[in-house]
Amino acid sequence: MGNDKKLTLQSEDFSAWYNEVVQxxxxxxxxPVRGSMVIRPWGYGIWEHMQSALDVMFKxxxxxxxxxxxxxxMSFIEREKEHIEGFAPELAVVTRAGGKELEEPYVIRPTSExxxxxxxxxxxxxxxxxxxxxxxxxxxxxxEMRTRLFLRTSEFLWQEGHTAHATAxxxxxxTLLILELYRKFMDEWLAMPPIxxxxxxxxxxxxxxxxxxxxxxMKDRKALQTGTSHFxxxxxxxxxxxxxxxxxxxxEYAWNTSWGVSTRLVGGVVMxxxxxxxxxxxxxxxxxxxxxxxxxxGEETSEVLAKADEVLDQLKNTGVRARIDNRDHLSPGAxxxxxxxxxxxxxxxxxxxxxxxxxxxxxxxxxxxxxxxRAFVPEAEAIAKLPEKLEEFQDDLLEAARVRREDSTVxxxxxxxxxxxxxxxxxxxxxxxxxxDPAIEEMVKERLKATIRVLPSQExxxxxxxxxxxxxxxxxxxxVVWARAY
RNA sequence: CGGGGCGUGGCUCAGUCCGGUAGAGCGCUGCGUUCGGGUCGCAGAGGUCCCCGGUUCGAAUCCGGGCGCCCCGACCA
Numbered sequence: 001m002g003n004d005k006k007l008t009l010q011s012e013d014f015s016a017w018y019n020e021v022v023q024x025x026x027x028x029x030x031x032p033v034r035g036s037m038v039i040r041p042w043g044y045g046i047w048e049h050m051q052s053a054l055d056v057m058f059k060x061x062x063x064x065x066x067x068x069x070x071x072x073x074m075s076f077i078e079r080e081k082e083h084i085e086g087f088a089p090e091l092a093v094v095t096r097a098g099g100k101e102l103e104e105p106y107v108i109r110p111t112s113e114x115x116x117x118x119x120x121x122x123x124x125x126x127x128x129x130x131x132x133x134x135x136x137x138x139x140x141x142x143x144e145m146r147t148r149l150f151l152r153t154s155e156f157l158w159q160e161g162h163t164a165h166a167t168a169x170x171x172x173x174x175t176l177l178i179l180e181l182y183r184k185f186m187d188e189w190l191a192m193p194p195i196x197x198x199x200x201x202x203x204x205x206x207x208x209x210x211x212x213x214x215x216x217x218m219k220d221r222k223a224l225q226t227g228t229s230h231f232x233x234x235x236x237x238x239x240x241x242x243x244x245x246x247x248x249x250x251x252e253y254a255w256n257t258s259w260g261v262s263t264r265l266v267g268g269v270v271m272x273x274x275x276x277x278x279x280x281x282x283x284x285x286x287x288x289x290x291x292x293x294x295x296x297x298g299e300e301t302s303e304v305l306a307k308a309d310e311v312l313d314q315l316k317n318t319g320v321r322a323r324i325d326n327r328d329h330l331s332p333g334a335x336x337x338x339x340x341x342x343x344x345x346x347x348x349x350x351x352x353x354x355x356x357x358x359x360x361x362x363x364x365x366x367x368x369x370x371x372x373x374r375a376f377v378p379e380a381e382a383i384a385k386l387p388e389k390l391e392e393f394q395d396d397l398l399e400a401a402r403v404r405r406e407d408s409t410v411x412x413x414x415x416x417x418x419x420x421x422x423x424x425x426x427x428x429x430x431x432x433x434x435x436x437d438p439a440i441e442e443m444v445k446e447r448l449k450a451t452i453r454v455l456p457s458q459e460x461x462x463x464x465x466x467x468x469x470x471x472x473x474x475x476x477x478x479x480v481v482w483a484r485a486y
Numbered sequence: 487c488g489g490g491g492c493g494u495g496g497c498u499c500a501g502u503c504c505g506g507u508a509g510a511g512c513g514c515u516g517c518g519u520u521c522g523g524g525u526c527g528c529a530g531a532g533g534u535c536c537c538c539g540g541u542u543c544g545a546a547u548c549c550g551g552g553c554g555c556c557c558c559g560a561c562c563a
Contacts, residue, residue, distance in 0.1 A: 005524060034554095034555085086562095089561065089562095090561080090562075111563090140563090142562070144561080145560080145561060146559095146562090151563090152563075156563075205563095213563095225562095225563065226563085227563085261563080262563050264563055293522095295521065295522055296521060297520095297521060297522090298521090301521095328521090330521090330524090331520075331521050331523085331525055332522060332523075333521085333522085333523035333524050333525085334523085334524050334525090335524095336522095336523050336524080337523075337524050338524090340523095349522065351521090351522055352522095354522090361522075373523090374523095486562095486563095
């Protein structure tokens with residue numbers, strides 16, 4: 001990578017572009033431990049904005065935060081059969097502590113269902129104790145074979161919600177409520193509009209009855225699973241004796257859900273909005289929304305700096321996250337490149353000429369085709385309008401992402417040949433019929449490297465449901481969405 | 487775990503074939519200069535050449551062994 005001034009072009013090597021931009025925008029760096037990363041302030045700042053937005057949404061829907069421990073007894077993880085089968089290869093295990101071999105090894109949580117539901121079992125006696133609606137913000141470890149900053153690291157940060165309900169219907173409702181909450185969050189905050197739907201058995205969470213997910217389309221037209229919401233049925237409550245006495249006095253097993261999004265979302269934002277100049281951060285997530293670059297020139301330097309301070313204060317008063325870059329060893333041009341690479345939505349330049357004319361130079365991170373990059377706007381007007389310009393920018397990013405998604409969506413594909421052709425000509429999401437046979441999934445994955453991302457939720461389905469399976473010879477039981485995925 | 491590649495200043499790499507006392511660009515420090523799209527000049531700091539062993543008068547370079555990392559495939563939020 002080096003300090004070559006230009007990034008690898010997206011069109012040349014998307015994956016190299018991603019690695020470079022993550023490091024050179026100072027989002028994250030590799031730690032000495034293979035596969036794990038240090039999240040730097042710029043990247044963590046983005047995550048913090050995601051966290052606070054989600055946290056509000058969780059609380060608005062009746063959830064509370066709690067914290068469960070990092071270490072889980074090995075026997076807990078082993079309790080649910082599919083759960084342990086799914087996670088066994090990627091567990092990190094503590095066998096020694098206090099200078100001695102432990103009697104029972106501890107697993108570093110890959111997810112917390114087992115410890116959570118074992119505790120719920122203690123707390124829940126009666127239907128009056130339900131529902132339990134908890135979330136935790138935590139780190140987890142899954143020993144992945146191949147890792148990439150943010151997208152797949154051995155340790156990552158996430159939130160995991162865990163709920164217990166008296167009825168299956170209520171738990172299913174919760175699962176879908178969260179799926180919709182995630183979707184809204186991704187639309188409104190990340191400007192990364194996912195499609196949603198049900199996972200096939202081969203892709204669902206180990207231990208779930210059914211899994212739903214959000215699937216977003218990256219700029220290279222590969223899908224990224226950006227959030228999951230699981231209906232766990234009574235699988236865990238049966239293993240951990242999570243029972244309650246119902247209204248009619250009978251002892252029953254509770255119904256559970258779990259759901260999560262992770263720091264992977266940061267990688268998703270990078271691949272959804274970034275361009276050849278670097279990151280583009282949606283304003284609502286940007287640690288700095290407006291950077292002020294004073295043009296320092298000779299005798300007017302102190303006046304320019306004073307004006308910059310004044311503008312900073314006024315922007316802060318309008319609720320804009322702004323900062324001044326007054327480093328004096330860099331030329332203005334060098335700063336432009338740096339902040340563009342870091343994806344700051346707007347830049348304000350203040351120089352002697354602007355002082356004279358009572359104006360500010362406003363530069364948007366993305367400008368429409370043919371539009372001039374730099375707009376000179378009267379100072380008061382520029383400050384007053386920036387909040388709405390930021391909202392506009394946010395909206396434009398969402399719209400552009402939607403258009404990209406729709407433009408690379410192909411519907412009504414009726415045969416394996418057409419499916420292959422679609423991917424060969426650069427399709428992102430491809431909709432087909434499916435017989436429900438996992439062998440078809442397996443075969444397509446083998447041949448085309450594409451998988452069924454979801455059985456789409458109602459609003460994403462095609463107007464006319466496909467009647468035949470993509471494999472040709474059988475009837476379709478459900479429409480499915482195929483994509484090459486991360 | 488299979489297949490490929492690579493370990494040399496902070497970073498990217500040249501030097502290795504053909505052994506002779508270690509280089510470039512970028513970055514960093516200081517001073518000056520410049521400042522509206524990656525300023526320029528001068529001076530400077532910085533390296534157990536991944537590790538261990540062998541061959542040799544002499545090893546970054548040759549030989550043997552080890553370790554680590556990256557990329558491609560099988561697993562995954």
